Amino acid sequence: LDIRTKLCMRDSLYRLARSAEQRHNCATSSASIGVDRDASGAVTAEETN
Numbered sequence: 001l002d003i004r005t006k007l008c009m010r011d012s013l014y015r016l017a018r019s020a021e022q023r024h025n026c027a028t029s030s031a032s033i034g035v036d037r038d039a040s041g042a043v044t045a046e047e048t049n
Contacts, residue, residue: 001009
């Protein structure tokens with residue numbers, strides 16, 4: 001493969017990784033709504049019956 005093709009593939013992979021990271025961060029933050037965390041950031045389970 002020529003250098004231009006390699007650079008294009010590299011840039012595409014970086015964009016894909018960045019997009020996946022953003023989706024993961026968004027899912028993590030929306031999933032943590034209503035979840036209690038202690039000072040260290042650990043999730044504290046609250047039992048409901």
